[in-house]
Amino acid sequence: MHNIWLIAKREYLERVRTRAFLISTLLIPLLMGGGIVLSVVSGSKTKPTSRITIVSKDQQLATDLQYELEHGKDSQMTVDVISPGNSATKATLDSMLADKQIDGYLWITPASTSDARPSFSYTPRSAGDISTKSAITTALRTVLMRERLSHNGMVAHDVDSLMEPVKVDTTQAGKNADTTSSFVAIYVLFFLMYMVILLYGMNVARSIIEEKTSRVFEVLLATITPEEMMAGKVIGVGSVGLTQVAVWLLTAILLTSGSWISAIAGGKVHVSLSPLQIIFFVVYFLLGYLLYSSIAAALGAMVNSEQELQQLNMILVMPLAGCMFALAPVISNPSGTVARIISLIPFCTPLIMYLRISLATPPAWEIALSVVLMLVTIYAVLWFASRIYRVGILMYGKRPSLPEIMRWLKYS
Amino acid sequence: MAIVELQQVCKNYDVKIAVDHLSFRIEQGSMFGLLGPNGSGKTSSIRMMIGMTVPDSGSVSLFDRPFDRKNLPRVGYLPEERGLYKKMKVIDQLIFLGQLHGLDSITASKRAHTWCERMEITEAIPKKTEELSKGMQQKIQFIAALLHEPELIIMDEPFSGLDPVNATLLQDILLELNRQGRTVLFSTHRMDQVEKLCDTICLIHRGRSVLSGPMQEIKSRYPKNRVQMVFEGDASFLDHASVANAKNYNGMAEIKxxxxxxxxxxxxEAVSKARITRFEVMEPTLEEIFIETVGDRVDA
Structure with a gap:
């Protein structure tokens, strides 16, 4: 145990001390934070404050629009009204536009019949000023709708209440609501495992090749066993990945949970998990990570160079991706035979058993069995990896074929 | 007490026979040479002594007991193919390797500093291994093998790649450690290099022991029938009845x-014919003994 700890400690410290680790650990949260700040800043700028002029024969429509644009929900513009305009007005406005005295003008031409809508033409100073244009469009729609409603005999008060935006509250009641958050948790678990395995799994394999290419294993194996070395590597390199993910997750949680953020976002995303679910989440995530890292260790033991490793990259994530196909039958019947069998296959256990736990309540012995099976598999994979490693380094040269691997397992 | 004892040890890799019924004993406090050409099974034998591999048959004892991993921290091993973590600082590396051999980090650090002074490489201590020269890396590796003050020191081709100055430095250190009562095992294919160092040897060829025992005893088994001489004048004494064959290189003669x-x-006879400036009866070298022994076997 002491040797495993020493190997793990060395791997961890050597990796955490590198500049690359520091940069990638800090850069991602910085980018996250920067993105949020940017969206907040740009979000608060949505109310345009341009100065425009409305030219209209219809005085009522022009003042309604002026009020909406100056005091409405979405804009804080300064609006002048010219009513009615003539051909000289257009020339004056154009020159004002050129002098940058106004940001644009809206020319309203009344319709020929009273039923039809008038036609609108907006001339901006800069074609890129989309927010002003969209504010005008929204205001026009509101004004026209209100006008039409009151024209048809609706009281102004009713019109306002009708035009109120609809608010939908998310409420949670009992198990039904939990299903949603379970799904969120499952996808988070899947995504997290997939990402972490993809990002860090191969580091384990690479670190195992390191001793082979540098021939350090000769000295190490003079005191420790390949099994101890494999276990130490998986734990040490694995913890580096966990540290980085933990830093990222913590920053993400801190950033999103701030009240100012939720205030701006206009509501909270509720993911309610029971403490037990959180414990299972952590347990299955760690077990899954350990298992897949051990497989990576076995891959590293089999090859002699990084190039050879590249070709085996897909093998690592394939079983995990395969689990996604099993999701549908498990969701439709979380306690059925199919679900029970799949959840006990160690490569699928982390995702599928967790899904079952959050959807139904599987018997405790099944949960215990799944954990035991995973631990046994991790041990078996490491044993296999260290066997291959031991024989592989003693007869270094080429990558072993499958029959050779089978034969190597019998060596002592 | 036998520090190491191999009895009828065999090891095969696939179809290749690496070690074939090899037996020898290393007494406590001896300087033991495991000699043989490349690929004769030296490294394979050593790997079985330190449990990197297990013999197919036969037995290995360490410190007078059947092999037990618990005793490995009492062994210091310098592998033939040197290797250190490139990106790791020298001091961290030595502490790590010391800890693997059961030292605590403070002791390991102290001893590492002492050894680096002794080896004249104090400037390397804070550096990364990859920044060091090959020779310096070699020295670090020696220190790593000796840091935990092992009772048995196993060195696989220790002098390869060392310049004469450093080779002498290492020799002196090993002799000193030996005087302290530590047992040293060398393996090398350069027999001339360890001839003066070893008191006991085992010559192996194709995984088999062809000759083993105390150095002087082995040498005395072979006749001193070679003469080297330097002379001026008449060379006709070279036809003397006792001469089997002779080579004359302009006044320098090698005679069998x-x-x-x-x-x-x-x-x-020579004195009566010519002026002799040097006359020496040579001991057979290990290399000659090896060639003679193996040659015999190969012919047979």
Whole structure:
């Protein structure tokens, strides 16, 4: 145990001390934070404050629009009204536009019949000023709708209440609501495992090749066993990945949970998990990570160079991706035979058993069995990896074929 | 007490026979040479002594007991193919390797500093291994093998790649450690290099022991029938009856005598004919003994 700890400690410290680790650990949260700040800043700028002029024969429509644009929900513009305009007005406005005295003008031409809508033409100073244009469009729609409603005999008060935006509250009641958050948790678990395995799994394999290419294993194996070395590597390199993910997750949680953020976002995303679910989440995530890292260790033991490793990259994530196909039958019947069998296959256990736990309540012995099976598999994979490693380094040269691997397992 | 004992040890890799019924004993406090050409099974034998591999048959004892991993921290091993973590600082590396051999980090650090002074590489301590020269890396590796003050020191081709100055430095250190009562095992294919160092040897060829025992005993088994001499004048004494064959390189002669012939008679004859500036009866070198022994076997 002491040797495993020493190997793990060395791997961890050597990796955490590198500049690359520091940069990638800090850069991602910085980018996250920067993105949020940017969206907040740009979000608060949505109310345009341009100065425009409305030219209209219809005085009522022009003042309604002026009020909406100056005091409405979405804009804080300064609006002048010219009513009615003539051909000289257009020339004056154009020159004002050129002098940058106004940001644009809206020319309203009344319709020929009273039923039809008038036609609108907006001339901006800069074609890129989309927010002003969209504010005008929204205001026009509101004004026209209100006008039409009151024209048809609706009281102004009713019109306002009708035009109120609809608010939908998310409420949670009992198990039904939990299903949603379970799904969120499952996808988070899947995504997290997939990402972490993809990002860090191969580091384990690479670190195992390191001793082979540098021939350090000769000295190490003079005191420790390949099994101890494999276990130490998986734990040490694995913890580096966990540290980085933990830093990222913590920053993400801190950033999103701030009240100012939720205030701006206009509501909270509720993911309610029971403490037990959180414990299972952590347990299955760690077990899954350990298992897949051990497989990576076995891959590293089999090859002699990084190039050879590249070709085996897909093998690592394939079983995990395969689990996604099993999701549908498990969701439709979380306690059925199919679900029970799949959840006990160690490569699928982390995702599928967790899904079952959050959807139904599987018997405790099944949960215990799944954990035991995973631990046994991790041990078996490491044993296999260290066997291959031991024989592989003693007869270094080429990558072993499958029959050779089978034969190597019998060596002592 | 036998520090290491191999009894009828065999090891095969696939179809290749690496070690074939090899037996030898290393006494406590001896300087033991495991000699043989490349690929004769030296490294395979050593790997079985330190449990990197297990013999297919036969037995290995360490410190007078059947092999037990618990005793491995009492062994210091310098592998033939040197390797250190490139990106790791020298001091961290030495502490790590010391800890693997059961030292605590403070002791390991203290001893690492002492050894680096002794090896004249104190400037390397804070550096990364990859920044060091090959020779310096070699020295670090020696220190790593000796840091935990092992009772048994196993060195696989220790002098390869060392310049004469550093080779002498290492030799002196090993002799000193040996005087302290530590047992040293060398393996090398350069027999001339360890001839003076070893008191006991085992010559192996194709995984088999062809010759083993105390160095002097082995050498005394072979006749001293080679003479090297430098002379001026008449070379006709080279036709003397005791001479089996002779090569004359302009006044420098290498002579092989008939078995049982007395070199003194040749010297008398030479003195009467020419002016002798040097006359030496040579001991057979290990290399010659090896070639003779293996040659015999190969012919047979």
């Amino acid at each position: 005598l008939h078995d049982g012939a007395d070199a003194q008679l040749l010297l008398k």
